Amino acid sequence: MPPRGQSDPTMLGCEFVLYWMHHAVRGHENPSLDVAICFARMLGLPLLVYHAVCEQYPYASDRHHTFILQGARDVQRELADRGISYVFHLQRCGTRGSHLRDLVRRSAILISDEMPVEPITGWTQRLVTMCETPILSVDSSCVVPVPLVKRAYTRAFEYRDATRRLYAQRVTAEYHDQPSDCAMFEGELPFETIDLQRADLAQLTAACQIDHSVAPVADTPGGTRAGYARWEAFKKKGLRSYARRRNDAADHSGVSRLSAYFHFGMISPLRVAREATEFAAEKFLDELLIWRELAFHFCFHMGEKVDTLDGIPDWARETLFQHAGDRRTEHHSWETLSRGVTGDALWDDCQQSLLKHGELHNNVRMTWGKAFLKWTQSPERALQMAIDLNHRYALDGRDPSSYGGLLWCFGQFDRPFEPEQPVLGTVRPRELDEHAQRINLEKFRSVVHRPIVARPPSVAIVGAGIAGLIAARTLADHGLQVRLFDKSRGVGGRLATRRTTEGLRFDHGAQYFTARDNRFLRYVRSWVDDGVVAPFSGRIVHLRAGEVLGEKSDTPRYVARPTMNVLAKHLADQLDVRFETTVSELQRVGTARWRLIDAQQQSLGEFDRVICNCPPPQSAPLLAGHSDLSKRIQTIKMNPCWAVMMHRSNRSESLDFDGAFVDSSPLSWICRDSSKPGRQVDSGECWVLHASAAWSIEHLEDDPNNVSEALIEAFAKATGEAAGKLQYVAAHRWRYAIPVDVLEESCLWDSTEGLGACGDWCGGPRVEGAFLSGMAVAGQLLREVTIDRPAFHAGEELFADQ
Template identity: 30%
Template sequence: MFPGELGERVRLLNDQPLNRRGRYVVYWAQVNRRLQSNEALLAAVELGNYLGRPIWWVESLPWPEQRRGLRFVRFLLEGVEETARGCWELGIGYTLLVEDEAAPLQELQRLLRGAAALVTDDYPVPPVPERTREVLRGITVAAYAVNASTIVPMRRFARREYAAYSMRPKLLKVLPNYLVPLPFREPRVRFQEDSTHTEIHPPSLLLRWERLGGAPPSVTFRGGRSAALQWLERFLNDGLQRYSAERHVPTARAASELSPYLHYGYISAREVALAVRSQAQEHGWDASSFLEQLIVRRELAFNFACFTKRLDSLEALPTWALQTIARHREDPRPVVYDIDRLEAGETHDDLWNAAHKELLLRGKIHNAPRMYWGKKILEWSAGPEQALASLLRFHDRYALDANDPNTYANILWCFGLHDRPFRERPILGTLRSFSRESFGRKIRADRYIAEISALAAGVHNRDRVK
């Protein structure tokens, strides 16, 4: 039923049959909110065409995102009108479910009673697997999970890889089979149910969260497919050529800024990699350092999430890292901040404060100061558990690219995951460490600090796309 590459990405989740009397195939877009280059939607369309049924795209404003507050709700709602319009043009039904805390998934289960099958995203990070299991408990139709988040299907690897050096050759060997444009198929049958809720009114929905609060909207990022494509365009025309030389300098604006869009599935890594490769080939540029991040590092994080039980625990660390952390647990710490003091962004270190401010204002931190920021949280916390709790909380409350495999893999990278031992020092032991002086020079910290203060004062907005 699922030909070629698609077959490798699809997992049957239950032993229920296809409901031949069902009126539609539901695509529950938990993660991948795009109509193009979406393997999960393609699988739903293949299934619908095989059964002679239309597709119903169901997207929710999930309860966990609502709990995180205005910043996240707004980023999601900014994308829905465009998605709904795209669905309508293709003859796909569209519904936005605003989940209720008491019974978040009930409405979806009700709607699945009339379905021939359910298709959703295969995503290895909570709460997606738990929410999927919860829905499965209440339905009697076949359900499929489709890996639409990685370029090479994550389950093609048999186990957790140790680090980038062990993942890279395996990934690169098979990459040519997968790094090709995904075919696009239109549904053969148009959706005609009158029960579809096409009356979406994001502004009135937003009023509720404006009162409830949470982090304010990002000063830089707006949700949705068009915004994702504009950032990509900006990167192809400006950042890519300079990426390899200047990606460590936040004020150089050589990075793509795509992580929030990749996380919310407004754009796929496959599309980005193909566009980057073609632009680089056309101009004779070297795209390898960008593709290393987008493909090797990102897919290493998915591999970690796919084969690790507790992503938010130090137990996931390699033995050498656990040992060095244990040996230095009682080391005197000259500077200790508790979680609230860190959250307020008021430490003695202007570079750290600027990185934290970037998170509070923009909803992500450039990778170079982000590494420094994470490592210093470990150095300045009473112990590793407190440091982990702070990193998780700050991501959950402020980062638009959080709750992603990259979140957990990179937070734990601060504690040694996917890394190697370095020269022994107090507190961090043999974990990699960063010095304010030399690292600050390398990333041109002075310019970064000045730019973030200007951003905080509202004087200068880091080229928000329109």
């Protein structure tokens, strides 16, 4: 498209021509690269190819990061062979900065790959406002570039007719790369470029603040070499039968599975189209050129509308709004949908294909996408959910073709269908139960639930606190065999609830939690949707000697309902947990497995990997002699905390707050526990008192009765009100309650020994910190077994003759 910006590209002081590579990640048949070479030659300036991956793109995860890094590794090698200057920057801890902006300001002109969807459109527009450098976007994704078609088409036959001549001219045309005869930039850069040929991609990804719960896909590695290997295999054994087999989602080799490589431009659509023409593969070409490029042109002309219902036709929007109030027979939260546990067999298999393998056959994707309208509270929410789950898990997510497929589910590129139906109105229906009858569901399930790697490891997790639970669930959702062991009678660790014979309940451990990180916040919102969690809107104050010093209600707080350990039980659902089992020792078995030994010196089984989710004084001895991790863990000191639970006979009329941080007292926190959502009592009120760390250390071995007496007296002094008649009192000692110093790392992992550790003493001393730590250690394990590791092929060739 035309350059954007105001300055003359021949202006003095410009150091180079900059090519920002992001969606044409290849060193051949790349129009963006060739345009950059031509400008460098014309302006007499050196060329610099800049490729970067940041942490802020939507749905950034280990899966997307790894695929991009693998592609970058290939293009780095390819451009080096051509003598082209290529630099790669990965945003991570210690290397963050506005490097693209700064490079653009130093350049005579910026050449960018055209990608007509967010975040690229937004980033490009910000560069226009921040820099005077001209910006030129080049379409390297389409055989018919988007500037050649002057409007958006919404029907495939109309687009086919309008572009017939253009395709006839361009599909078979040979592509000739520009010679790399311009100078190459060798000056200073504001960052250290990464040599990806020697880099450990798993370690690089671990250093990024992204979603570590979505694993890389061993079966679909990124890069030009892997992309063309798949294309060559498909040409040999799948292309000729494509028209006959393409609609069978149970036929894993019936389609090319190239969409992720096209999305990032790791293979050339120009080459693929040219070679497919030699096979007279008309139906494949129709999908590649007409349907795929129709979506690109549509997104180019529609802009930001494609992320909303403004991206569908008026008739579809009107009919969906007219039926927005129709009764939904089911409602599913984001978490239920994302994990594929709705209870509908076909839909769940579709979602688990996305979750485990980053792909979903287009024929079932259409049925998968239609279901959101009936399972969410509004058409807007349905589209939002479809976009989220597709873009988060699919390797081709955020592609214009993805938008095309999703918007089709809501009526785009289609026509009204009569008669009207509940919820859908006149939008074309695709019922799950009807589709399930048309597909070989057993065969489809074998494709979906194939292992994510050739040899999936078995995993033991010692400790069923929040970190251990989310680690276990993340691994289990990816198909790994996981078993948890906990010495207690229930899950949750300090996310605990005391139940009494009188029917009282006290949250005597974690009192509430906050959510600051989006990786955790999306789960919290889903738990609220499911009724597992509720906002705690009680009045929280700062208290000293009966005087309220200030309000402490600036941070949203949440509690599980009706008790805190309900959240732990929710996370533990369907996990294999062995309770009242103390793991006292790890024994090495051979060179790659571990045997767990209990307190009675009995074997608890053998496992390939072991993760410790215990307090540091318990994790360190388990790992001692096996891994240097134990030395790091030994440096962590945990403070104790005495907790007192009391039920007052009468409700207080003078204490007009629900919780308080207490100063100058043996207490650090007090809370009217019965004021939390779902915890009302028939009479009186329940209070939980937490002692300060200093007082708990001083009185660590005191008799619980004496502790209760002392802290109840401190309650009276802190509030200015005597506790009065108490119907229930008990004290509980948390020996390892709060970490004094938290490790900077979100978890610890020893890839050589296959041992890891996680908990709230890694990354952050809160429920949120524990959750993210468990997610991080699961990510460490998943990266280790998937990145550049053999995939599972069930003893079959990828493309079998049929």
